[in-house]
Structures are given as C-alpha cells and as structure tokens.
Amino acid sequence: MSSHAESPERVTAAVIGLGSMGFGMAQSMKRAGIEVVGYDITSAAVERFAAEGGRSANTLRAAVANADIVVSVVVNAAQTEAVLFGADGISAAMKPGAVFVSSATMDPAIARCLSEQLEALGLHYLDAPISGGAARAAKGELTIMASGSPQAFAAARPALDAMAAKVYELGDAAGTGAAFKMINQLLAGVHIAAACEAITFAAKQGLDLDRVYEVITASAGNSWMFENRVPHVLAGDYTPLSAIEIFVKDLGIVQDMARAERYPVPLVAAALQMYLAASGAGMGRDDDSSLARLYAQLSGAKLPGQEPNKA
Template identity: 75%
Template sequence: MTETARTGRAAIVGLGSMGAGMALSLLRAGLAVSAYDVNPQALAHFREAGGAGAASLADAAQGADIVVSVVVNAAQTEAVLFGEGGVADAMPEGAVFVSCATMDPAIARDLSARLEAGGRHYLDAPISGGAARAAEGALTILASGSRAAFDRAQPALDAMAAKLYRLGDAPGQGAAFKMINQLLAGVHIAAASEAMSFAAKQGLDLAKVYEVITASAGNSWMFENRMRHVLDGDYSPRSAVDIFVKDLGIVQDMARAERFPVPVAAAALQMFLMASGSGMGRDDDSSLARLYAQVAGASLPGRKTS
C-alpha cells in the first residue's frame, strides 16, 4: 500500500448495492472516507463500519482528493456534479471525480469538459462485476481520462478493482467500452431466459438443463449466473430489469446516431421493456424467464421463502 493510499481522503456518493461495497473497500485500503446517500439507513450502516456520513453532497466532497460517484445514470451524475449543492464547486482544485455510472460516451465527454474547466479532473470509469465483487474490492473498471486523473485516482482504483483497464486519455472511451459489454450482457440474459423457458415448455428437468448447458458450448457467463436465480425461484434484484431498459436504450441511441444496425440488441430491449411493463422493472433481470413462461404457459420453480 502506498503512502498516498494510507493518508488519502476520499468521498463516495451512492451507497446502493455497488457503492456500499466500494465504500468498504476504500476503508479497508486505509483511506479516510466520507459518504453521502439519500437513504439515511445506508449512511447509518456505513458509519457503523467506521466511515463518516456526510449531511450533503458538498460536505462529502469537502477536502476530498477523490470523489467516487456510484449513481444510476447520466442525469444523476450531472446532478451530483452540477446540481444545487453539487460536488463540483466543493471539491478542492486538482481533485478527481471518478464517474462510475453507465452513460452515453458523448455525455461523459461533456461532463468532463465542464468539470475540468474548473480545475478538477474527471475519470470516466464505469464498473462491472456485481455487488459481491464490489464488496471484495475485486471489480473490473473500464477507465479513460488524463494521466493526471489516473494518478490522482490511483489509491481508490487500487482499492476497488481487481482489473483496471486504461482505455485512453479521452473521457468517453470507458463509457463506450461499457456499452459494448452491456449490449452483450443484455442479449445474453435475454437468450438465456428464452432458452430456459423453452426448456420448461418442453417439460425438461430444469436443474439437469442447467447442468448440461453450463458444461456445453451453449453456455455463457449470464446463463450460468442468472439461470441459477431462476432455478432458485429468487428474483430479488442483483441487477434489475430496468437497468437493461436504460442500457440497451443507450445502445439504441448510439447506434441510431451512427446509422449502425443492432437488430439483436433491439429485440432484447423489447423483452426488457415488456418485463418492465409487466411490473417486473425492479426485479432481477432474470425475470425475463418469468415473462417468457407467462406468455407460453410454462412452469418455472417457485420463489423460495427461506
């Protein structure tokens, strides 16, 4: 651990399923961490773990070398930075803002230019790996930005990531890489859900289907991970349906702007939209299997109660 890591001050905005684990990883690395979240219970849990809870965004960012933002989308990121009481003016000159939200690369470039005009750094750093890896400090971070932004953010990046990809010196590159990942992830979840529900319609033993497919060429990381939720009948959200409504919607917007066809991603988006419209928007994204089963009259395992 470097001297910077032992003595650095960090702030984290957003203590949801990912942000809470990231905040704990920062604490374990020896940083002094102040956190802000609109949920008082999340702040209370963080204080119990040894962190400092801030009363406002500006309070969290005051004196912080690194501000890590773990919110849902571009609009929330802009509000964290430039909204009333935002962190842009509260951050010390030369501090770095680490933006972890998935967003259109053009918006990442705009936010970066606006922040850096005020003498602060912006690191475009979307994340992948889920809540468990966030808690372990083992995320994959897809980052782009200036060398100064990377250097200033390094103690936090070391604490939060098992894999850090430096994807260029231009903000927006990290966001673009993340959107390629999200295109594939959304399509794979939709395909896995379709396959498992089709198996149910055939009356197959779904546990045996899972065993066979995870040992065969048709397997994917998403099949292996998400179809376990289906077998358990557990749709509590690790990653919600509405996340992919948002992310595949961004893919569509980017593709339309480039006149690039993405018909498979478009079909997957329609399935996520149907699941959301059916009341499953806040449920686990494996709920697409439930949607298929409802349409086809297939039977999936029931929700576990213990």
C-alpha cells in the same frame, strides 16, 4: 495529493452514493487507509455507513470539501450531472486538482461532455464504469473499465487500487471506458434474454431443465449469463441481484447510441422489448432472470416454483 485535513499524510476521498456498490467501495477504501467521507441522499444509507464507523456529511459540498478523490456511485448520467452541476452540485466545491471518478454506466458522449466541463474548472475526470456486483465491491475486487488523462489516473490511483482487482486502462480520453462498458452491457443484456428465451422454451417442451443446464453449460451455446442466471430460474428465486430495470436503462442507452450513429442493433432492440414487457408486467424491480417468467406467461410454459399466471 496530500490531504489538508486532520491527517496530513492520508489521501482523502468522498463517496457519493452509499448503495450496495458504493457502500462496499467506501469500505474497501477505508481498509486501504484512505480517509473516506460518505454521502447519500437517503439518510438511512448515511446512518448505516456511520454505524460501521464511517465519516459522513450532510451535504454534497461538505462531503467533497477536503477530498482529493470523489468517487461517484450513482445510477445514471442524469444523477451524475445532478451531483456535479445541480443544486448543491460539487463542481464548484471540489479542491483544485481533485479527480472525479465516475462509475455510472452512461452514453460515452455524455462522459466526454462531463469531462470537458470539469477540466475547464481545473478538475480531473476519470471515466470509470464498474462491474462485479456488491460482493466484489465489498472485497475491493471490482473490475473497472477506465479512461482519462494521465493526471486523472494518477490522482485516482489510490482509490482504484483499493476498489478493484482489475483496472483496464483504455485510453487517455473520457468516453472510452463508457464505450467498453456499453459493449459489455449490450452482450450481457442480449445473453440474459437469450438464456431466458431458451430455458423457458425447453420448459415448454417438457425437457428436464437441470439436464439442459448441464448440457448447455458444457456446449457451444453457453454464455457467462446463461451459466450465472439460469440457476435463479431453476430455483424459482427471482430475488433481485440485478433488476430488470437495469437493462431497461442500459439497452436503452445502447439503442440511443446506435440510433445516433446510424448503426442497426436488431438483437438489442428485440431484447429491450422483452425487458420493457417484463417491467410493464410488474417485474421491473425483480431479478433480470424474470424474463423467464415473462416468456412463461406468454406461452403457458411451467417453470420451477412458479404459479402459471403470477406476474
């Protein structure tokens, strides 16, 4: 795993996608002594990375030319496929024996397919969905749900150690990490919708919402998402930390997976319709707690800081 670049002792990594997550992950790797090259299709993101002392590249293939580890921090399966196999795709440019660490949330079947294609080319693939948000990405404290061959884990290890507080090693086949992530997204997406359905129903009844939050977070009705998202509703602040569109995407993946496996998901289906309605009503890029505003619009309930008919 030695680098052939200018510092022969150092591991070299490329980070593809310098958004809020990728930027922090690249910085965490730099702090850990990894030689990092960053790439993004948005030049502003590349410039921001360069301004903080990061090395950057102008093309995907240039970014990965010397990389022992390529960490892909793009949005979905389609972008991941484009990075690997599209125009300027890196699968033909990666060093033999290098590992592609794929962090996008996707259908496990696609993760398996991508892994097989890369292995046929003499490359490794680590299925490595992330959770934790931008703040933890910047601190190198993500949670990673990873699966892949022992060789893929070994090659990716320096990056995993630098980026994550916790790495779940979930098996030796790509797809298992993705499947665990989808189970988490199923629950997270349904719980946000339930939290918004409940807190706005409390508002509709004229209950003291701060008191509802106090009682529920100490009761059997609590969830991680209720505790985390309802404060956004109580503050009337829908600045996006995680957007409605994320769950349009992720619950859509769950629903597609479940349909393919002949598995019924009535709660996911109900929740997805609400995310779609919120997006259709103009809130797609707002915080996912905007579902509460949707319920308020649909019922005349009054939420803190909220104009009755604001979309």
